Amino acid sequence: MRQDNRLPRVLHALLHLNEMTNPATSDQLAGMLNTNAAVVRRTMSGLREQGLVTSMKGHGGGWFLAKPLSEITLADVYEALGAPRLFALGCGDDTSSCLMEQAANSATAKALQAASDTFIASLSTVTMADIAKDFEAKMLELGLPTNDFSYQSGKYK
Amino acid sequence: MRQDNRLPRVLHALLHLNEMTNPATSDQLAGMLNTNAAVVRRTMSGLREQGLVTSMKGHGGGWFLAKPLSEITLADVYEALGAPRLFALGCGDDTSSCLMEQAANSATAKALQAASDTFIASLSTVTMADIAKDFEAKMLELGLPTNDFSYQSGKYK
DNA sequence: GAATCATGTAACTTGAGTTGATACGTGATT
DNA sequence: AATCACGTATCAACTCAAGTTACATGATTC
Numbered sequence: 001m002r003q004d005n006r007l008p009r010v011l012h013a014l015l016h017l018n019e020m021t022n023p024a025t026s027d028q029l030a031g032m033l034n035t036n037a038a039v040v041r042r043t044m045s046g047l048r049e050q051g052l053v054t055s056m057k058g059h060g061g062g063w064f065l066a067k068p069l070s071e072i073t074l075a076d077v078y079e080a081l082g083a084p085r086l087f088a089l090g091c092g093d094d095t096s097s098c099l100m101e102q103a104a105n106s107a108t109a110k111a112l113q114a115a116s117d118t119f120i121a122s123l124s125t126v127t128m129a130d131i132a133k134d135f136e137a138k139m140l141e142l143g144l145p146t147n148d149f150s151y152q153s154g155k156y157k
Numbered sequence: 158m159r160q161d162n163r164l165p166r167v168l169h170a171l172l173h174l175n176e177m178t179n180p181a182t183s184d185q186l187a188g189m190l191n192t193n194a195a196v197v198r199r200t201m202s203g204l205r206e207q208g209l210v211t212s213m214k215g216h217g218g219g220w221f222l223a224k225p226l227s228e229i230t231l232a233d234v235y236e237a238l239g240a241p242r243l244f245a246l247g248c249g250d251d252t253s254s255c256l257m258e259q260a261a262n263s264a265t266a267k268a269l270q271a272a273s274d275t276f277i278a279s280l281s282t283v284t285m286a287d288i289a290k291d292f293e294a295k296m297l298e299l300g301l302p303t304n305d306f307s308y309q310s311g312k313y314k
Numbered sequence: 315g316a317a318t319c320a321t322g323t324a325a326c327t328t329g330a331g332t333t334g335a336t337a338c339g340t341g342a343t344t
Numbered sequence: 345a346a347t348c349a350c351g352t353a354t355c356a357a358c359t360c361a362a363g364t365t366a367c368a369t370g371a372t373t374c
Contacts, residue, residue: 002330002361003247011261012249025320032255039362041321057321058371074264084361086272088245088331090160092169098189099299103292104168107231111279115243119272126264135260142256159332159359182349193334198350214350215342242331245360319372328363335356343348 006081023062050080069128163200163238180219207237226285
């Protein structure tokens with residue numbers, strides 16, 4: 001399967017939304033994320049349904065945060081995306097009548113379950129605000145003004 | 158992407174090999190794993206290279222264990238398969254010049270790394286012999302003789 | 315109220331990678 | 345010499361995110 005990059009993508013989008021004063025259109029976000037508007041709408045729709053962001057139609061419309069980043073954990077975002085399949089690995093078919101196969105599948109499933117638990121737990125401990133803080137720290141480190149978001153030739157400033 | 162079931166499949170195969178007195182042909186294993194001989198050969202080739210199993214050509218040839226199950230951990234098997242990609246999720250493109258994207262990708266990567274570490278650690282603590290023991294326990298529980306491996310109409314006995 | 319902007323959504327194509335299937339070469343046994 | 349079985353290459357099938365296009369709907373502006 002091709003890689004599913006929706007999670008890091010949406011995290012990226014939320015960071016940008018946090019820095020904007022006006023709603024960002026799907027086209028603007030698409031430019032930031034190097035994709036197109038339809039993908040943005042499709043991907044962000046889950047976040048809207050979960051109340052993480054709001055979208056408005058018409059002139060001056062677009063996307064904006066529905067709550068502060070400090071109240072959004074990475075786990076919230078992952079869930080809002082529909083908790084997409086985490087693993088490329090499967091644990092076999094559980095309908096087999098072979099006891100050996102059941103034992104093999106069960107052993108695989110246990111390891112995957114442990115990994116999944118760790119993943120969710122890891123996401124739960126981090127808020128979007130934490131990521132924003134990391135970003136700002138790096139900006140300072142590079143000697144850049146933290147209010148300059150013209151990361152690519154000022155294209156989206 | 159389609160799910161990668163090589164790990165549970167190979168575990169299943171190893172359990173069967175452990176119970177056989179003669180080498181198992183690829184065709185026999187294919188029957189046990191509900192696939193075909195070419196897939197078996199392809200999938201098992203990594204295990205042969207890592208010295209977990211041996212294969213012999215010609216009359217009476219086939220696959221057999223190169224070491225006892227107690228000396229094979231699930232991590233060994235996973236590595237022998239080439240440590241196939243674990244996640245369906247990606248952590249984004251790390252060549253981006255956008256610091257926000259880097260922060261988003263980094264946060265995703267951390268969670269994936271933690272999950273991967275847990276997965277490998279979990280695999281490392283279990284040997285194939287442990288799985289075989291689980292299997293035998295279930296056989297006893299069901300009141301079946303532990304030396305009866307005719308799990309499907311005695312087809313492979 | 316007409317034009318424009320922007321979301322909402324559907325339909326189709328593309329791309330990556332395991333799996334399934336077939337074929338054929340090579341070595342070992344009888 | 346015939347047969348068995350592995351070793352390997354090739355090709356099609358299937359899955360699902362991502363890319364793309366198109367069009368309907370609603371909100372704003374003039």
